[in-house]
Amino acid sequence: MSKESSRGNGLFAWAMYDWANSAYFVMIQTFVFAAYFAQSIAENETTGTALWGNMIGLAGFILAISAPFLGSIADEGGRRKPWIGFFTIMCVFGCSMLWFAEPSTDFIWFALIMAFIATLGAELSFIFYNAMLPDLTTSLTIGKWSGWGWAMGYAGGLFCLIIGYFGFVEYGAEWFGLNEESLQNVRITFLFTGIWYALFSLPLFLKTPDVPSKNKKIAEAVSDGLRELKNGIRLLKKEPNIWKFLLARIFYNDGLATIFAMGGVYAAGTFGFDTGQIFMFGIALNITAGIGAFGFSWVDDISGSKKTIIWSLTGLVIPVFAVLFVESETWFWVWGLLLGIFVGPVQASSRTFMGRISPQNKRNQMFGLFALSGKLTTFAGPLMVGWITLLMDSQRWGMASILLLLIVGLGLMFSVDEIQGTSKEKVPLTQ
Template sequence: MSRVRTALLPSSGSAVRQQHGGGGRQFAWALFDWANSPFTTLIITFVFPAYFATAIVGDEVRGQAIWGYAIGTSGLVVAVLSPLLGAIADVGGRRKPWIMGFTALCIVATALLWFASPSVASVPFAVACVAIANLGFEFGTTFNNAMLPDIVRKDRLGRLSGWAWGLGYAGGLATLALALVVFVQPAIPPFGLDREQAEQVRIVGPLVAIWFGIFAWPLFVFTPDRPGRSLAVGAAIREGLRTLRNMLKDLRAGRQLPLFLLAHMLYADGLATLFAFGGIYVSGTFGMSLAEVIVFGVVLNVAAGLGAFLFGWVDDWIGSRRTAVLALVGLTLASVAAVSVQTRPWLWVAGCFLGLFVGPVQAASRSLMARLSPPDQQAAYFGLFALSGKSTAFVGPVVVAVVTDAAGSQRLGLATIIAFLIAGLILLQASGGKDV
């Protein structure tokens, strides 16, 4: 990555201190996406959900419903606390201690999934570990996102965000391939893993935890943080609450940012629901084995990484909002195809287009938030960004769970995400204003 001029923003005020260089710090920041993406790929989307539904619960439909309630509950907690924690972080200045703490929480809870044996008795333990790990992942991502405007020029926000997202999908691809080739497919798994106890699948928990720990550390070593302030915990909370109240007042006075956040709330719910149920859907509706689900995930990750990387230039060229609108149109059409097709070959085609547009939607949303957020309140605004992505995060999974239960159909249950995508697209287009 080329060396560019970067801005280090102080913890408060509008003054900006410019520094030259930054290729290494930007790569270290982007590498965090490579580090944490295997969690969403293996634990939230493809491998562990399918194992949870088929082996732990023993009923794909019931397993999908329980999974939906678990992911939805953890998303609600993230939605409630993210803006406040972001405001407190803005007051304190530093981001990396928050990222480190929540990353450690995610790593520990993910590693413990090794003990989720293929028995219905493991359901409460597995649900608790996944919910706690998801909390750590989501909070850590919020504070990592808030670092983006500090380390790159505004005219390169789209590229860095897109490249980082593409790198994240590459990380998901690498771990999916590793899990498939080394652990799942061999008739005799390595390290004496017992197939009777599904240890060749349960090993993905420790695998993701180790990966996350190894590749997250460059962020803490090479990417600079904002200067910290010595504040007592009580004082930081009080000042953070005051900052949050003032921010919400300012937010009500505008139009573009509130509409964007509302749009993001809807289409992010659709995306999160798609990620949470993708593996369960293809395994149950199309009869894919776990190994086939992993291969399907590999292909989607390749397409998503390519889309995020290429659309990074589009973002800086036509603007983040237009890029997100374009990607949402493609994603909606691909989603309609995915829940309509009846044969595996057409599912693969629909899945490739899903992947191609998923990455750009996420990357352009992050860069749009970075462009719109005030320099001295970025963590708080990214907290609102997380809130908009999680405030209704429980709705999508619950709607899928309810419709799946009522109709007895995974296809009809997953089709509900299309409504979220369309509603988000309409509001994003309506946000208008000067594109950024």
């Protein structure tokens, strides 16, 4: 086998991990288990929303404070696959154990603890997964493979939802003798998620090459990595345009993260979606998100990343505002699917924009800060939703915090210039 062929196989196996990991996000965090917890385990939807938001918020807080240290290990320590393997097992275990979370308030804490373990495993594995890509490809193809990995994630989530719904929820009682009264036909999808994650992560461990260990002790790796992080933060003093963008991203990324964490709970609690409807909504949303990510990639090249981000955030604010007020289930579907179109472009164009405005010789440092800005306060949105829902006894009021985060992020983006950083000369990127 040629070197190029071997590299291609390794990259495809790397991208397959996104296919595997997406199962957790669509089946557990966003659509199925989140709604099942609020409807069937918690005392009521309001309490369920608050508890779920607090759990996601706590996981996000731990992720935020641990990500810089783990990122330092990824940059300075060398090998990534052992860490990916550990956190993958952690997520697979948490997802699979949710099969035992029966529809009763007796299982509230068990369900929250297992979901918490799964959340940390899924999120922390991605720190090391992302760190692998620059070593697997070149500067000429890194964008392509990053995009393909993203696309594999959308496709994996879509297929996982389709199989979960038609294979278990709809026909589980008929085909496998699952008890619908105890919702075994729903709970089996959580075990299925764990199996899916384990199975489709195997190509990465078997086919994707890892970099050799640098033989640094963990303390030394963390120390070296944090020193580089400090150098990057120091550089921001000379690059006000970059820190303005990162500040804007902190707000609007928190809004996006909260949509993912709380969307299924909101659909179930406010609009009474049952499990089948949530599955179908998730399937449809993955399709519109994929269409949006593909379509806006052309807009980004033609009009620039800043305009794409602003248009996409505007496209998110309008449907989020609408779903807070509509009473009809039909209109929730309309505005919810429209929202999906703008989710992918915001994420993709943000990554592109960071690459464009970063000084060429400092891009590694800048992307380290970019990753930190994406995790720094992601716990805040779900906590806001949870506590406001509890205090106001209304999911609509709680979800309104998403609108606030998106609007603040959108407003801050107008102060950012689409120019390349550094030093004394600023180079427009639209030429």
